[in-house]
Amino acid sequence: MLTYHTWDGEKPSFPSDNDTKGALDVLRWAYDHYEDDIVYACSFGIEGIVLIDLIAKVRPNAEIVFLDTDLHFPETYETIEKVKQQYPSLRIVMKKPHLTLDEQAEQFGAELWKQNPNKCCELRKIIPLREVLTGVTAWISGLRREQSPTRQHVQYLNKDDKFQSIKVCPLIHWTWKDVWNYVYKHELPYNVLHDRGYPSIGCEPCTSPALDINDLRSGRWAGHGKTECGLHL
Template identity: 55%
Template sequence: MLTYDSCPEELLKTISFKESMECLKWAYKEYGEEIVYACSFGAESSVLLHLISKIKPNARITFIDTSLHFKETYEILNEVKEKYPDFQINSIYTSMSLEDQANQYGENLWERNPNQCCQIRKIEPLKNELKKYKAWISGLRKSQSETRANIEYINMDHKFKTIKICPLIHWNWEEVWMYIKVHDLPYHELHDKGYPSIGCKVCTKPVTGDGDLRSGRWLNHQKTECGLHMD
């Protein structure tokens, strides 16, 4: 089994796959119950959930519930639970309530210091969750942004000291939606309302004009990533 502690990073670069299903089949054969899919329930998630269901119907899925999501995010979460009843879907939370966060850091921390807010409400909960596993799956794609252009199918995740697997790296936005439509998959309602990338409701706006897919996130801040995918 390839693990963060025992696998030379150069070895990862020698592993390649022809397509997403081959990558996922390898991942579940390699890690069995010691791999989890960290799902955000965006468009890429609709694709990955469907692919995973064909390989591992009772796969472990984790959702980072920041307590600041859109109501539509919880709605698609419930739809997914109905469509894939055998999935082991687990919502994880920070130990700090919104009230405690306001008391310690002031009201609306996401407006003044979004990095700190993401650290508390996203990064720390996932860090604690991933201690249970040897690897995790993410829906990152190379074409999403410049910060994601260099990801590979299998990556050494230095932030969480684990192996990160990204089966959709070569998919473009049009291919994601073609797959969703062909297979009539449930998807996040806000995608139809100008939200290509969906995070917390307090930090996500619709994209207008020629903005890239993540330009609606953290407006007025020099920030394009929540930090989960940055070493």
């Protein structure tokens, strides 16, 4: 079984608690600047776990929103419960789409994610996030430049025309190795699917183990010519 977060011959070592490649400074600035007018939209993948730990140091009662499509893996919901136990003061909100899965099937056809994944993502992720972001000025995302060519130019602060918002990305300089070093060092809970070959975890029907170890998102929407749900386009 491939585990994507291990590497040969090196022990995890993150430089120091103070060296977070700018992430803590960015978060401190963001929460000082936006106060409660900022929300973290978290997928509870491994970058999300790091960000939650950093956010809890800066704003222990921060609002964390999970776009609950009703289609996530059981292991993802279990991870959320573990995070709730570890950070009881964080406000974790499960944001649901307007349509249940049955209603969506009635209106748009069964298993829409197979026929039209863009429409499915719009209904179950993009519209709900837009509703969340209409109430705030800025949102936080765990994008890293290393993740994909489409993310190479992400800045700490980004004008987000899609959601008419400011997108704050504290982890842009973190590597995959940095992320796991931090998780190991601080013994953070994480989704066990990461140990089963899933470096990037989304909805269950659209996520498979990564096909290419050099492309951490290669297990997302495999075979559909789609690499992003649309939140970051």
